[in-house]
Amino acid sequence: MDVNLKVKANLRIRAFYLFFVIGSIQIGVGVMGSPMYVFREARQDSWISIIIAYIFILFVLFVMLRILRQYDNADIFGIQVDLFGKWLGMALGTFYIIYFFVTLLTVLVTYIEVIQIFIFPEISSLVLGVLLLSLVIYSVLGGIRVIIGVVFLFFFLAHWLLLLLYEPARNIELDHFRPVLNASVMELLKGSRETVFTFAGFEILFIIYPFIQNKKQAGRPVYWGTTWAAAIVFINTVISIGYFSPQRMEEMEWSVLSLFKIVKFPFIERFDYIVVAEWMMVTLPNMILLMWVITYGLKRMYKVPQKITLYVSAGILFVLCGFVTYHYWIMNLTDALSNIAFWVVYIYPLILLPLVILKKKLRKRKKGSDQK
């Protein structure tokens, strides 16, 4: 396996689209329920926790870009092989792919559960699984450029939902935020830790980076993308805390979706139905990007054609989504994933950076000594 890869010119994308990739993948199913988890730790100061998490993510992204810039055109799979040798590198790469696969499964089952709770209680998970997965397969078959196109379009199709938050925002009780700074530093950090699942997804930068045409300009769209995502989570959390009583916040799953229950128009009585359906526009880019990462990663490491892995993993997901139906299973899955994500997404790059720099220095020295 080559460390650096050559991407054909017609498969490259402009750095500008990274904004939509990062912004979309960070906002997924997590945001629907995240205020509750953060609130349990940091209470009315949850908004500070989110800011802390955001700053940390900016730092991690900065580190990730530094790592990637040490190479000409490498992704995480290549870097790991370069650093740890073939066997360990491949094993870590495979682990990465399994991680993405579990993330995809979580997104899928969570969204299916939300549909079952809010709209169709009696519909089978398998039916929804087939419908969603067929859309995912259809988009991934189109290749990276189609995927980026879908992400770009769905970004605009989904984000108008924010305007609907006007109605709950009008009904917030500012007293719910007082007294400010009541939480201890430890509680604030614990609150930030709870956002891991919500904010995870930006690790896709490690894989999509070689496809970028103008790499020098990659930094700005990445940072803005994550800023956008953090702003949305921040707004949703603030409105949820103001809108719901503290006691209800602690017990409230899908608090963000419940915010829309008060939105009402003369022509549509219950807007929350529309919102749940519309949320597909939020989750679908997520699933498509994750599926692409899985198939692409397997092709890169094991040279399996993408079509085969696409159909196989869709098949496995389809079967699994029929099994993972109990609410507490989904919760456990999410918890386990967020624990793994914390190490894989937030901590691992920080360990990787010194290793990459060390390796580069060693290589230079070696080259220098060879020339002598």
Added chain:
Amino acid sequence: MKKLIVLASIIVLSGCVQPRTIEDMGIILTRGVDKLEDNNIETTISYFEFNAQQKEYSNIVTGRANTIKQARIDANRKTDFRLTPGSSKLEVYGRETAEKGVLRYLDTLIRDARVSDTMLLAISDTTAKELLYKAEKHADVNTGLYLHYILERNILNNVIPRVNLQDFLRFYFDKGQDPFLPILSISNDKPVLSSLALFQDDKMVGQLPIEKAYLIGAFHKDLRDLFLEVALPSEPFKGQMRTDAQSKNETGIDKFFALLTVLNSKSKSKITDIQKLKFRTEVTFDVSLMELTEEIKLNNPKVVRKLEKEVEKEIKKQYEQLLAKLQELNTDPLGYGTIYRINKPNGELKEGEWYDYFPDIHVDYHVNVRIFRHGTER
């Protein structure tokens, strides 16, 4: 070919969702809940049916069971429509039911994602069943929504503060704040909005006449377009009265009435002494004078000022009486507990803790009334 299969499966699979034909649905508009003596629940459901032939669009059924949902299923045995709660507009609790606590009935509304948060809640002075049947009999059109419209109209006019499901839950769950709900009673065989029910936790403990409901309303919202009738003493205005003393003697009361339109109101409460539980509340009403039962010459700014003073005194008196009553019932719909909570060092109140303090609080009311206009007459 492949695309065809995908397309075909998408079309066919959508059939897996259970179809719900609108003609088969009974859309629940209003539901009444009463607790029976044998601890069963009786629900009275007023629902809307789509039927081109019939003139009557809504219908009413009752059902009994141990749980609310089961009572609905029980009611469903009496109609060929499938009763669905998705568009429920109003839930009415019987008085006795409310006195025993309503949270138990709200639980199903919170849990069910398909119930709207904008649904209004109300208390029936008798049983919810009786009220719903009376409404059904009395109203000509939209019988299922008749009660809802009564409430909505009065909320719009700021006669009563808005309490929908979400508001009620917030008042209930926010510590240091108690909920309140409108009471609908039957007078002359017609349903009327009569008073405001006051709650301690989720139990109804007392009521407030509807004319005083604005006092609570002003704490939760800036009131606009509210008509306000105040009784004022005639004594200070003796010199400015146009009518001769004769007519006053006829009435025999040393009082006259003024009707004011509230253009805007503002209220602000703060704690002045946390140890002694002293509060200060400032309420401002910007009003326009619409009617006076005595003719008073208002050409002098001093007279207007005097009138403002008297109205202020009257509203202040009303607030003090209200507080005394609330303290006696030990319920705090004005939310002084919240102000206490946010000023405490750790910002937390224990369950029921505020009820130990509330009867002992002192509130200093400052009412400002500004009469901006007084119609075309001077």
